[in-house]
Every structure is written in structure tokens, then in C-alpha cells.
Amino acid sequence: SAVISQKPSRDICQRGTSLTIQCQVDSQVTMMFWYRQQPGQSLTLIATANQGSEATYESGFVIDKFPISRPNLTFSTLTVSNMSPEDSSIYLCSVESGANTGELFFGEGSRLTVL
Amino acid sequence: GDSVTQMEGPVTLSEEAFLTINCTYTATGYPSLFWYVQYPGEGLQLLLKATKADDKGSNKGFEATYRKETTSFHLEKGSVQVSDSAVYFCALRRAYQLIWGAGTKLIIKP
Numbered sequence: 299s300a301v302i303s304q305k306p307s308r309d310i311c312q313r314g315t316s317l318t319i320q321c322q323v324d325s326q327v328t329m330m331f332w333y334r335q336q337p338g339q340s341l342t343l344i345a346t347a348n349q350g351s352e353a354t355y356e357s358g359f360v361i362d363k364f365p366i367s368r369p370n371l372t373f374s375t376l377t378v379s380n381m382s383p384e385d386s387s388i389y390l391c392s393v394e395s396g397a398n399t400g401e402l403f404f405g406e407g408s409r410l411t412v413l
Numbered sequence: 414g415d416s417v418t419q420m421e422g423p424v425t426l427s428e429e430a431f432l433t434i435n436c437t438y439t440a441t442g443y444p445s446l447f448w449y450v451q452y453p454g455e456g457l458q459l460l461l462k463a464t465k466a467d468d469k470g471s472n473k474g475f476e477a478t479y480r481k482e483t484t485s486f487h488l489e490k491g492s493v494q495v496s497d498s499a500v501y502f503c504a505l506r507r508a509y510q511l512i513w514g515a516g517t518k519l520i521i522k523p
Contacts, residue, residue, distance in 0.1 A: 302456070340513040340515045341457075341511075341513045346510070356510075392457075400504075401459050402449075404456040404458070406455065407456065
């Protein structure tokens with residue numbers, strides 16, 4: 299298993315500002331996944347972060363809006379840039395338990411409210 | 414494209430009742446299927462999975478059978494407890510990512 303710590307756990311932000319979410323894993327992992335869970339909705343994959351390369355973004359998500367860093371095998375950050383109320387969501391970091399298993403471990407999420 | 418459809422919630426049951434949460438999917442081929450659970454105040458966690466047709470996943474008294482004929486993966490439990498109150502997500506694996514259902518909130522009353 300993997301233990302994932304995210305911070306902040308929640309924040310209230312002003313429109314137009316940016317916020318960086320940190321994700322720390324207690325073991326080395328190849329891929330880290332960033333998801334968004336909008337209120338009352340399902341999870342949507344934002345991007346996959348691999349150490350030593352650019353993140354891979356899903357359709358509808360762009361690097362300018364959601365820049366990601368992956369400096370080592372246990373840490374990643376997601377920045378939500380130039381926030382608007384539509385960015386109010388829970389942002390989740392996750393890792394896979396083993397290659398191609400589909401078994402994901404999740405952090406507890408970062409709940410962002412944009413005013 | 415691939416998709417997952419879950420029954421809408423909330424589902425409210427009394428303790429010791431039988432539970433079924435429906436999940437159907439649309440996919441090319443036979444993807445692995447999963448149920449994840451999110452307890453109040455906690456992160457998502459894997460509940461059970463099935464990797465091929467007719468497989469039955471089970472954990473904590475919950476079961477789900479991979480039915481390719483009906484493209485379904487319904488979650489069942491014979492006798493629910495108050496501690497089972499949570500949001501349940503059905504998902505399928507496509508390439509490197511999971512495709513998620515909308516989630517079903519389950520409320521168990523004592």
C-alpha cells in the first residue's frame with residue numbers, strides 16, 4: 299500500500315489568484331495522477347505526472363492552467379492558475395499500486411473554494 | 414467512448430437490509446472493473462475488482478460479478494451496517510487511466 303499526503307486539505311481563494319497543491323507519497327512511484335472531483339460529480343483525470351518528463355494532460359486540461367511539477371519519485375505539485383469560481387472542486391492525487399493494475403491509492407484531497 | 418453508468422443516489426436503507434448498487438458500462442473489449450468507496454472524511458479506497466468476464470470480486474462482505482452479457486458489475490451486500498454509509502464509485506480501466514461512474518451515496522439508518 300501507499301500513504302499519500304496532500305496539502306492544503308482545504309482553502310478558500312480569491313478569483314484570479316493561483317494555488318499550489320502538494321502531494322507526498324511514502325514510497326517511490328513512477329506515475330502520479332491528478333484528478334478533479336467537482337461538487338456532486340465523478341472524478342475526472344487532469345493529468346499524469348512522470349518524474350523527469352512533462353506531464354501528460356487529458357482533453358480539456360492545459361498546462362498553462364494546471365502546471366504540474368514532478369521533481370522526484372515521491373513528490374508532485376499541481377497549481378491551479380488564475381482561478382475562477384468554476385475551479386471550485388476537490389483535487390485528488392493518486393498513485394497506482396502496481397504497473398497496470400488499475401488499483402489506485404488516493405490522498406484525502408484538497409478542497410478548493412474560489413470566491 | 415468508454416463510459417460507466419451508476420444508479421443515482423442517495424440510496425437509503427435500514428441496517429441489515431440487502432444492498433444492490435447498479436453499475437453498467439460501455440467499453441471496447443473487456444476492461445478490468447472496480448468498485449471504490451469513499452467513507453465520510455476519508456480518501457477514496459479500492460473496495461474490490463474483477464479483471465475478466467465471470468470473475469467475482471469480494472471484500473468486506475461486498476461482492477460484484479463481471480457480467481459481459483449485460484455489461485454490468487453490480488455491487489451487492491447481504492446485510493448492510495451503519496458503517497457502510499459512504500459514496501461508492503464504479504470504474505473501468507482504459508489504457509493507463511480509470512473511467513469513473515458518478516458515484517452513489519449510500520445512507521444506512523440504524
